[in-house]
Amino acid sequence: MLQFLVKRLIGLIFVIVGITFITFIMGYLAPGDPIRAQMGDHFDYHTWLMLRHAYGLDLPWYQQYYNYLVHLAHLDFGISFKYQNRPVWDILKDGVPVSLELAFWGLIVELLLGIPVGILSAIRANSWIDTLNMGVALIIYALPPFVIAILAQVIIVWIDSKTGASWPSSSWGAPWQYDWADLQPKIVPILVYGAAGYAYFARLARTTMLEVLRQDYVRTARAKGLRERVVIYWHALRNALIPLVTVLGVAIGLLVAGTFFIEQIFNIPGIGRISLQSVIDLDYPVIQATVVLLAVGVVVGNLISDILYTIVDPRIRLE
Amino acid sequence: MSMDAHQRSSEAAGESFVKPDAGLQPPPAELLELAAGVSETPPLAVPPGEEELLQERRAPSPLRESLRRLRRDKRAMASLGLIIFFVLVAFFGPPIYQHIGGIYQSPQNGPVPASVYHSYYHEELIRQDEGPSAQYWLGTDDLGRDILARLMQGMLVSIIVATLVEVVDIVLGLIVGVLAGYFGGWIDQLLARFTDLMFAFPGLLFAIMLTGIIGPGASDALAKLPIIGPNGNGRLLLVSLALAITVWPLMARYVRGQTLQLKEQQFIEAARTSGSSNLRIIFRHIIPNLMSIVVVASTLNISNTIIGEAGISLLGLGVQAPGSSLGLMISDATPYINTHPWEILVPTTVLALIVLAFSFLGDGLRDAFDPRSKD
Numbered sequence: 001m002l003q004f005l006v007k008r009l010i011g012l013i014f015v016i017v018g019i020t021f022i023t024f025i026m027g028y029l030a031p032g033d034p035i036r037a038q039m040g041d042h043f044d045y046h047t048w049l050m051l052r053h054a055y056g057l058d059l060p061w062y063q064q065y066y067n068y069l070v071h072l073a074h075l076d077f078g079i080s081f082k083y084q085n086r087p088v089w090d091i092l093k094d095g096v097p098v099s100l101e102l103a104f105w106g107l108i109v110e111l112l113l114g115i116p117v118g119i120l121s122a123i124r125a126n127s128w129i130d131t132l133n134m135g136v137a138l139i140i141y142a143l144p145p146f147v148i149a150i151l152a153q154v155i156i157v158w159i160d161s162k163t164g165a166s167w168p169s170s171s172w173g174a175p176w177q178y179d180w181a182d183l184q185p186k187i188v189p190i191l192v193y194g195a196a197g198y199a200y201f202a203r204l205a206r207t208t209m210l211e212v213l214r215q216d217y218v219r220t221a222r223a224k225g226l227r228e229r230v231v232i233y234w235h236a237l238r239n240a241l242i243p244l245v246t247v248l249g250v251a252i253g254l255l256v257a258g259t260f261f262i263e264q265i266f267n268i269p270g271i272g273r274i275s276l277q278s279v280i281d282l283d284y285p286v287i288q289a290t291v292v293l294l295a296v297g298v299v300v301g302n303l304i305s306d307i308l309y310t311i312v313d314p315r316i317r318l319e
Numbered sequence: 320m321s322m323d324a325h326q327r328s329s330e331a332a333g334e335s336f337v338k339p340d341a342g343l344q345p346p347p348a349e350l351l352e353l354a355a356g357v358s359e360t361p362p363l364a365v366p367p368g369e370e371e372l373l374q375e376r377r378a379p380s381p382l383r384e385s386l387r388r389l390r391r392d393k394r395a396m397a398s399l400g401l402i403i404f405f406v407l408v409a410f411f412g413p414p415i416y417q418h419i420g421g422i423y424q425s426p427q428n429g430p431v432p433a434s435v436y437h438s439y440y441h442e443e444l445i446r447q448d449e450g451p452s453a454q455y456w457l458g459t460d461d462l463g464r465d466i467l468a469r470l471m472q473g474m475l476v477s478i479i480v481a482t483l484v485e486v487v488d489i490v491l492g493l494i495v496g497v498l499a500g501y502f503g504g505w506i507d508q509l510l511a512r513f514t515d516l517m518f519a520f521p522g523l524l525f526a527i528m529l530t531g532i533i534g535p536g537a538s539d540a541l542a543k544l545p546i547i548g549p550n551g552n553g554r555l556l557l558v559s560l561a562l563a564i565t566v567w568p569l570m571a572r573y574v575r576g577q578t579l580q581l582k583e584q585q586f587i588e589a590a591r592t593s594g595s596s597n598l599r600i601i602f603r604h605i606i607p608n609l610m611s612i613v614v615v616a617s618t619l620n621i622s623n624t625i626i627g628e629a630g631i632s633l634l635g636l637g638v639q640a641p642g643s644s645l646g647l648m649i650s651d652a653t654p655y656i657n658t659h660p661w662e663i664l665v666p667t668t669v670l671a672l673i674v675l676a677f678s679f680l681g682d683g684l685r686d687a688f689d690p691r692s693k694d
Contacts, residue, residue, distance in 0.1 A: 011515065018516045023528070030532040142678040144626040146633060147671050150649065154660045161657075169656075257523045264634060265653070275524075276634055279531030287532070291524060 008306055012299050019295045020072065020288075024065050027284040035081070055079070068288075077289035082281045088289045092274060096293075097175040099270035102193055102262070103255050103297075105186070109194030110201050110251055115244065117198075118205025122240075123232060125210060133202065141199035146261035149192045153265065156188060170267040189266040193258055197251045204247060209240040245308045252301030256294050385611065388687040395683020398676040405673055409474035413439075416468060420454060437465055439472040440641035448659045460648070460662050461655055470669060472643040477673065480559045480628040481621045487563035488570050489617055493609065495567070496574025497601055501582060510575065514568040522565030526627060529561040530554060530636040558637050562627045570616055577612050581605055611688040619681035622674045629670055645670045 035051045036043065052058050055078075056067055071078060077088035117137075121130040140148065156169040172189070173182025212218065213236055221235045222228075259272030275290035277283075389395055420433035427445050435441050436454070443463035450458045457467040499507040517525075534554050581587060581604075590600050631637040632646030640647065645666045652662035 014512070015516055018512075022516075022525075026528060026532055139675065142622065142675050143671055144630060144674065146630060146649070147667055147674075150653075150656075150663060150667050153656060154664060157657050157660060260523065260527065260634060261630060276527070279527060279636065282532065284532075287528060291528065294524060 004310065005307070008303060012303055015299055016292075016296060017069075020069065020292055021065070023288045023291045024068055025061075027288060028061050028064065030282070030284070055081070072292065078285040080283055080286055082278075082283040082286075088285045091286055092271065092289060092293070095269060095271045095274045098172065098268060099259060099263070099272065101175050102190065102259070102268065102270060103252075105190040106193040106197065106255055106258075107251065109190060110197030113194070114198040114201030115205045115241075118202040118207075119209050119237065119240070121202070121206040122209030122213065125206075130206075134206065137199040137202045140195050141203065144261075145192065145196055145258045146265055148195050149189075149262055149265045152188055152192050170265070172266070172268045185266075189262055189268060192266075193255070193262045196254050196258060200247075200251065200254065201244065205240065205244060208243045209236065212236045212240045215239075242309075242312050245312055246305055248305035248308065249298070249302035252305075253298050256298055259294070382611075385687045389683055392683040392687065394679050395687075398679040398683070401672065401676040402680065405474055405669075405676075406478060409471055409478055412471040413437075413468065413475075416456075416471070423454065437468050439464065439468040439643045441465070442641075448655065448662070450661065457665055458661060460651060461659075466648075466662065466665055469643040469648055470645075470666060473645040473648055473666060474669065474673070476555065476638060476642075476644045477625045477628060477670075480555060480562070481624045483556070483559040484563045484566065484624045485617050485621060487559075488567045488620060489613055491563075491567040492570025492574055492616075493606065493613065496571035497578050497605060497609070499571065500575035500578025501597070501601060501605065507575070510568070510571055514572050517565060517568045522562075523627060523630065525565050526558070526561035526631055527634065527636060529564075530557055530631055533557060534636055554637055554639065558628055558631050561631075562624050565627075566620055566624065570613070570620070573612055573616050574609055577609055578605055581608055615681060615685045615688055618677060618684055622677035622681065625670070625677065626674055645673075 035048055035055065035057065039048065039051075049058075056064055059067070068078075075089075077092070080086045080088055080091055083091065117133055121133045124130050153169050156167050159165065160167055160169070168185040169188075171185045173179075173185055177183075215236075218231060218236050221231045226235075259270065260276055261272075262268065263270045263272040264276060271290055271293060275287065275294070278286035278290065417434040417437045420437065422433075423431045423436055425431045425436075425443060425445075427443070431441070431443070436443060441464060443459065446455070446459050446463040447461055448459065449455060449463075452458070455465050455467070457465075457470065460466055460469070495506070495510055499510040534557060587600060587604055590604055595603070628637060629644065629646035629649070632644040633650045634646075635650060638644035638647050640651075648666035649663055649670070652659070652666070656663050
């Protein structure tokens with residue numbers, strides 16, 4: 001167990017260093033001079049030299065990268081190019097709780113809707129419920145998140161125009177506040193955000209549950225006269241959930257990829273939108289910081305799912 | 320019928336790639352039916368001309384079997400039909416559409432021929448946000464551009480990007496995957512580390528970064544190329560490149576896994592014993608056997624690629640105006656979602672249909688080539 005975790009941790013550090021290197025080198029090699037771009041018409045050679053020195057851009061690349069890593073280790077993301085004198089963290093800090101909130105509720109939607117629907121489909125395999133569930137899941141899974149988001153928005157606007165209601169179609173409330181005024185705009189984005197993962201979990205839960213229901217121990221449980229409910233919830237379900245734990249990492253990856261579109265389309269002030277804006281502004285320190293944050297999110301998600309796996313399936317620990 | 324012949328033919332039917340030696344007697348009818356899926360009784364005596372036909376019935380190749388399964392999959396065939404329709408529209412639609420309709424007397428631009436007002440970039444500013452009409456079949460957008468013309472151009476862009484990405488994906492994935500699977504060693508290690516990295520690094524994030532950072536410079540540089548031209552399509556190559564970099568490790572991983580399995584099989588050993596070089600084994604025996612997995616993986620990947628291009632253009636980092644792309648159309652229409660939802664619904668629906676068609680076709684291909692994978 002310990003050996004397994006240590007191995008995973010080493011792999012994790014390798015991945016994070018690799019990611020920081022890729023983001024750093026892309027910013028370093030990018031055409032165009034960010035300082036010059038920010039100065040615009042107020043170009044002045046002396047100030048340019050001074051700013052270059054202040055940002056450490058006159059150093060060789062390996063020294064720049066080293067400095068960058070050292071600062072990163074102190075959780076210092078540097079200073080924004082666009083908003084001078086403003087630390088990157090200052091720009092990000094309002095977005096982090098918003099994105100975390102979105103991801104948290106998105107994951108809840110995926111798990112609490114997806115798994116029961118998948119299990120239901122497996123129990124009633126090949127009935128109309130199963131066909132309907134899996135048809136919907138198949139379509140939702142195949143569609144990109146932004147298509148679902150736009151269709152949801154069109155429907156909101158259409159209902160608003162028909163009924164005269166004013167359901168918000170693109171805004172966000174205060175993070176982690178759940179008065180009706182704060183909650184109302186969050187409902188649709190969270191549902192849309194969780195949709196892809198919902199479909200993924202529903203399909204997977206159905207497959208694993210069907211697999212488990214074919215096992216000998218389920219037949220034995222039925223043969224000794226246990227009630228169907230006990231067989232399903234006590235014997236089958238617990239084993240069907242094991243493979244689902246391992247794909248939590250995949251689900252978190254889906255969530256991170258969805259961030260950009262959901263936040264852009266629903267006008268949510270999270271990390272995804274800040275990241276996108278920084279790409280448009282060519283604000284490299286902010287780009288690097290958001291990429292590292294999102295990638296760390298994915299990697300930590302994978303690690304958590306690995307740890308959960310060793311807990312639910314003791315056989316892994318023996319390796 | 321002797322016991323021996325019976326056994327031999329049942330082997331032939333069970334493992335369809337085994338070529339039956341020129342048997343003197345035809346195998347039993349029920350086995351033939353199983354193998355070929357036909358319910359005709361085979362002729363007992365074989366006329367010389369029909370020998371080939373019999374051979375076919377005896378040993379349908381795995382490919383033939385798979386294609387037969389695919390043809391029976393209604394969803395996959397409908398998707399294939401839809402894809403062919405979209406491709407035809409994207410390639411032949413614009414030239415036909417530009418020849419339909421007479422000269423339009425524009426109060427703003429003077430007389431305008433159909434080849435201009437049915438082009439994807441012409442702006443007829445006094446004809447904004449119109450519904451479908453005889454002149455503009457799917458209406459106009461907020462700048463008075465023909466939605467149908469922009470839609471067809473957007474589909475063309477999706478097809479071009481998907482093709483470029485798949486070419487890189489297949490070439491790189493095959494080369495690296497086969498080398499890693501066949502020889503192992505450092506190249507395998509390198510591939511494993513690299514795929515780990517690319518899996519942790521969300522592919523879309525990488526593509527967004529690459530197009531965002533290099534994009535502005537690249538579109539100026541690429542605008543000089545003849546085919547791309549100055550029409551805002553300069554970033555197409557860049558978007559394709561960015562997407563290709565993010566997808567090929569997955570292909571390489573599939574190919575590597577399959578190569579590892581193939582390598583242990585007896586026909587490879589036989590080839591090696593008979594003195595074939597590694598190169599010959601790879602080209603004659605391994606790569607032909609990888610084709611089904613490559614076809615399935617790349618079809619499934621096409622829908623991701625089309626989503627990726629549309630997404631990047633939607634975020635404003637892909638194709639630039641006056642060029643057109645499904646994602647760009649969606650993003651252009653977003654501010655008018657309250658007043659003219661039609662403009663956003665059209666590209667969104669077409670994109671959804673294309674994506675669904677490719678993933679259904681991919682699922683169908685997978686089921687056809689590997690029936691065990693069906694859940």
